[in-house]
């Protein structure tokens with residue numbers, strides 16, 4: 001979960017020379033960064049180095065990454081008529097060819113050591129950036145838009161979902177061996193709104209992907225959504241730290257799960273972190289189909305040696 005990043009001294013050194021977006025557009029450097037994360041951590045999969053916002057570029061939505069506040073959208077979509085500015089479809093191989101090149105070069109560099117995961121943001125999470133103009137606490141503009149003009153909302157979600165599908169298919173064609181759909185901010189919604197405004201669009205993405213590669217469907221913030229997310233699709237449901245893994249998994253039934261250690265536990269003393277990892281493994285109870293992971297991304301304050309110690313511990317404990 002966000003395994004390459006600023007908590008790595010090697011990543012910070014690269015970022016002193018190139019901006020984040022320059023890095024994303026340089027397939028050789030992306031492959032280097034993705035491999036370095038696998039080497040540093042000893043994890044069982046690599047993830048292509050990219051960002052969920054890159055797909056906005058061919059959709060005609062300009063953005064930048066500011067130094068302190070993260071992503072910023074140049075002209076947010078605020079009115080129903082603004083939806084016309086979003087391209088109705090994209091050719092991901094042409095417009096996001098540099099990401100496909102990162103997939104190919106990362107896979108070549110991995111030489112079969114571990115599988116490579118491709119990814120995209122999910123339509124609600126991308127819509128929240130497009131409408132809010134950046135990160136948000138309340139998602140008030142997004143919800144206002146959704147409630148004010150349901151037709152325009154569905155049209156926006158349709159355009160985003162079509163682009164996401166084409167982007168993921170292109171990554172699979174380029175060699176991604178699994179994909180992850182990040183619905184990082186969908187927990188701002190309750191189950192009824194999720195079912196009405198989001199679920200059909202996410203379902204269309206998973207239906208289009210079929211069973212070509214394992215698909216991970218990740219969401220955070222509201223455990224009440226997990227049964228609906230499972231219905232929408234994905235071979236694996238990514239759980240965050242706000243739920244109890246054992247009971248949530250039993251309630252979900254026949255599906256694999258990924259998660260769900262609190263990423264902030266990496267800032268705890270070593271023995272506390274290890275105890276938290278053991279609690280996750282105990283909750284999974286050795287049931288096949290659990291992928292140990294953090295409930296959300298690694299934060300920049302994490303010490304690399306501490307992250308490595310977690311991975312080593314999970315490997316050792318799960319082989320017992």
Ligand SMILES: Cc1c2[nH]c(c1CCC(=O)O)Cc1[nH]c(c(CCC(=O)O)c1C)Cc1[nH]c(c(CCC(=O)O)c1C)Cc1[nH]c(c(C)c1CCC(=O)O)C2
Nearest residue numbers: 001002003004005020047048049050051052070182184297
């Ligand atoms: C919501 C989201 C984003 N991006 C992503 C998500 C979904 C996952 C999640 O919920 O954590 C996904 C993402 N972003 C990045 C990856 C790369 C692959 C990996 O996991 O190693 C992945 C999988 C690189 C990145 N994406 C970003 C960085 C840091 C950029 C830098 O070098 O300054 C990295 C390594 C920037 C980014 N990108 C995004 C934000 C909000 C920010 C700024 C916040 C911050 O600066 O930490 C949007």
